[in-house]
Amino acid sequence: KAGVTQTPRYLIKTRGQQVTLSCSPISGHRSVSWYQQTPGQGLQFLFEYFSETQRNKGNFPGRFSGRQFSNSRSEMNVSTLELGDSALYLCASSLEGSPDTQYFGPGTRLTVL
């Protein structure tokens, strides 16, 4: 069974640009969550999608947005990039109501110059 895949794995952008990251969940998993990981702030929850609806949202500015498609694939978008957005962005998928089935992808390393 294929794991969670994230594309691209590495990305370099400059301040002010926008970026879109993609996540393909494990087959059958309809819940997709996004996290930001930085050395200073650790792992922070961005948002969670289920059945194409945002169900939970973390404490991030509106520049961070996401969506989920009917096949459960998800994208997150960051507009007007800032230097502080440099981080590892992790996607996780799980079965509904079953946190023991949450699996993380390898992440997308975003560097903002």
Place this chain on the structure above:
Amino acid sequence: QQQVKQSPQSLIVQKGGISIINCAYENTAFDYFPWYQQFPGKGPALLIAIRPDVSEKKEGRFTISFNKSAKQFSLHIMDSQPGDSATYFCAASMNNYGQNFVFGPGTRLSVLP
């Protein structure tokens, strides 16, 4: 109140020794407490998890001890091996409404051969 505190920040243990990592939380609504293991370049992977209706859970060399009244839980790694060298994160969530994990800051474990 959403914070999860974790200590120590780093830990060095001899092969065969016991590694102990502690976490504390404030929000009594949390009802699911997982531990994740992360190797460099990889996403976190679920190691073991516990719910507050039990005080201890053991899976192989890994044990979670849970103290509901003190709002604390800990991970014990018995017979630590060099392959256990990784960063460990405790987390907490309220599982009645989607996947929204609050992570501790992480503990970098080094097991010396």
